[in-house]
Amino acid sequence: MAPDTREKILQTAARLFLEQGFSATGVSTICREAGVNSGSLYHFFESKDALLVGVLNWYEEHLDPIVMGPIEHAQPDPVERIFALLAWYRGNMVATECRLGCPIGNLALEVSDTHPQVRPHIDINFANWSARIEAWLNEAGDRLPADLDRRGLSKFVLTVMEGGLMQARASDELGPFDDSVAQLRAYIDALLERARPTGTTQRTEETSA
Amino acid sequence: MAPDTREKILQTAARLFLEQGFSATGVSTICREAGVNSGSLYHFFESKDALLVGVLNWYEEHLDPIVMGPIEHAQPDPVERIFALLAWYRGNMVATECRLGCPIGNLALEVSDTHPQVRPHIDINFANWSARIEAWLNEAGDRLPADLDRRGLSKFVLTVMEGGLMQARASDELGPFDDSVAQLRAYIDALLERARPTGTTQRTEETSA
DNA sequence: TATATTCTTGATTGATCGCTCAAGTAAGGA
DNA sequence: TCCTTACTTGAGCGATCAATCAAGAATATA
Numbered sequence: 001m002a003p004d005t006r007e008k009i010l011q012t013a014a015r016l017f018l019e020q021g022f023s024a025t026g027v028s029t030i031c032r033e034a035g036v037n038s039g040s041l042y043h044f045f046e047s048k049d050a051l052l053v054g055v056l057n058w059y060e061e062h063l064d065p066i067v068m069g070p071i072e073h074a075q076p077d078p079v080e081r082i083f084a085l086l087a088w089y090r091g092n093m094v095a096t097e098c099r100l101g102c103p104i105g106n107l108a109l110e111v112s113d114t115h116p117q118v119r120p121h122i123d124i125n126f127a128n129w130s131a132r133i134e135a136w137l138n139e140a141g142d143r144l145p146a147d148l149d150r151r152g153l154s155k156f157v158l159t160v161m162e163g164g165l166m167q168a169r170a171s172d173e174l175g176p177f178d179d180s181v182a183q184l185r186a187y188i189d190a191l192l193e194r195a196r197p198t199g200t201t202q203r204t205e206e207t208s209a
Numbered sequence: 210m211a212p213d214t215r216e217k218i219l220q221t222a223a224r225l226f227l228e229q230g231f232s233a234t235g236v237s238t239i240c241r242e243a244g245v246n247s248g249s250l251y252h253f254f255e256s257k258d259a260l261l262v263g264v265l266n267w268y269e270e271h272l273d274p275i276v277m278g279p280i281e282h283a284q285p286d287p288v289e290r291i292f293a294l295l296a297w298y299r300g301n302m303v304a305t306e307c308r309l310g311c312p313i314g315n316l317a318l319e320v321s322d323t324h325p326q327v328r329p330h331i332d333i334n335f336a337n338w339s340a341r342i343e344a345w346l347n348e349a350g351d352r353l354p355a356d357l358d359r360r361g362l363s364k365f366v367l368t369v370m371e372g373g374l375m376q377a378r379a380s381d382e383l384g385p386f387d388d389s390v391a392q393l394r395a396y397i398d399a400l401l402e403r404a405r406p407t408g409t410t411q412r413t414e415e416t417s418a
Numbered sequence: 419t420a421t422a423t424t425c426t427t428g429a430t431t432g433a434t435c436g437c438t439c440a441a442g443t444a445a446g447g448a
Numbered sequence: 449t450c451c452t453t454a455c456t457t458g459a460g461c462g463a464t465c466a467a468t469c470a471a472g473a474a475t476a477t478a
Contacts (some may be wrong), residue, residue: 004334004455005455008322018366019322020229020323021232021319021323023230023232023233024232024319024323025438026434026436027435027437028434028435028436034407036456036458037456037458038436038437038438038457038458038459039437039438039439039455039456040455040456040457041456042297042436042437042438043454043455043456044288044455047415047436047437048436048437049393051243058437076364089392098323099321100322101318105318105375106319108312108375108376108379109231109310109315109318109319109375110233110315110318110319110380112308112378112380113228113308113309114229114230114233119378119379119381122379123379123380123381126376126379127380127382132243133262149388149391150391150405152387152389152391153214153392155376155384155385155388155389156369156388156389156392156393158372158376158385159368159369159372159373159375159385159389160365160368160369160372161372162371162372162375162376163367163368163369163370163371163372163375164368165373166314166318166368166372167317167319167335167364167367167368167371169318169321169322169328169333170317170321170328170331170335171332171335171336172321172328174330176364176367176368179360179362179364179365180359180361180364180365180368181349183361183362183365183396184365186394187395187396187399188398189400190396190403202358205258214426216427225434235465235466236465236466236467237464237465237466245426246426246427246428247423247427247428247466247467247468248426248427248428248468249425249426249427251426251466251468253425253468256466256467257466257467291465298462343434
């Protein structure tokens with residue numbers, strides 16, 4: 001009968017780190033918003049840094065059930081799934097008026113250098129994300145060129161997502177994100193075209209010969 | 210005969226914000242490392258936030274003389290210039306063992322939401338950066354398809370740079386950055402190929418017919 | 419030289435920082 | 449019932465935070 005105090009602390013900290021950043025968020029604020037005393041927080045986490053690791057583990061555990069799972073279920077086509085995922089992040093930016101962005105990306109730039117013991121946990125989150133993209137690319141089989149570096153392309157998709165979100169937040173406009181996704185679409189369309197047997201054309205999905 | 214105290218403060222603050230982040234850097238640390246008393250700092254900057262704006266103005270003024278200018282001079286080909294620029298950032302990452310990254314990108318994620326009066330100054334830095342890329346793409350003329358969205362592609366190049374640096378820092382490896390640049394290269398190669406008159410081939414630069 | 423302005427000194431402010439701890443309550447097993 | 453462990457309480461620790469200010473030094477103009 002473990003209390004949900006720990007979970008409440010994790011979710012509150014995750015939200016505040018996303019809204020304000022790690023350094024700018026005080027432990028006292030986390031306690032107040034979680035409705036918990038500092039002694040309880042330090043019962044479950046030995047330091048603010050340990051709490052940050054807990055938050056990153058929380059994200060690692062919830063990527064599939066919250067993000068990847070629903071998208072895989074909603075979009076059967078592995079290539080379109082990539083753009084459905086990017087559209088999911090776009091939807092978050094619309095809902096927040098170009099705020100927040102990606103919690104892992106934010107922490108990556110804030111603490112990778114200063115907290116070397118935390119960095120690997122950020123790395124794992126990114127690795128899991130792009131590994132799922134790589135699996136989708138493999139699922140696409142010979143619709144993509146045989147000599148394509150699918151692992152490299154999977155990291156490229158993450159690059160596009162993070163870089164697009166960054167510029168969207170900086171400009172307070174979705175334009176740069178949409179521009180980036182459009183360029184990625186053009187690139188992947190060119191890859192699909194290159195892998196297509198000569199003499200065939202395709203405009204909508206599931207058309208062959 | 211304005212003293213160089215202000216400049217010393219700006220450069221010290223820029224370095225510390227890059228190494229530690231904005232929130233994690235104390236004003237007292239800036240003063241100590243700049244060899245200045247806090248009263249002097251607050252004589253030139255009315256607050257820590259105003260100092261941050263000063264740092265962003267400093268970056269805006271130095272992008273051309275420090276980064277873009279030398280690269281334009283060293284690489285005459287406008288398309289190769291893009292990859293020379295990316296190689297310049299890669300060189301910084303090699304020199305710092307995958308630390309620091311881009312100072313503007315770091316600040317973009319840390320303060321865009323919490324300091325709305327600072328965000329436009331980040332936006333300007335990004336806009337200047339991608340505007341230069343756009344000028345290079347225009348310089349490439351009909352080597353690129355006429356219907357290409359060159360402004361969108363210029364933002365895409367910034368996306369690739371920032372996303373690649375982020376993953377390089379998170380993984381402590383240049384791999385994801387190199388992967389991303391390689392995918393961008395493949396995309397731009399495809400664009401060059403598409404714009405090439407039929408019946409011609411090209412492998413090295415400055416070859417025609 | 420006289421005067422005004424610019425810049426520097428550095429101690430000090432109240433607030434907040436991450437964190438501790440002794441005491442107390444709750445819950446489970448025997 | 450007794451004992452142990454798990455968890456909570458909340459005041460309080462020393463340190464550091466961003467920022468202030470009265471005083472003085474340096475500099476420029478006249």
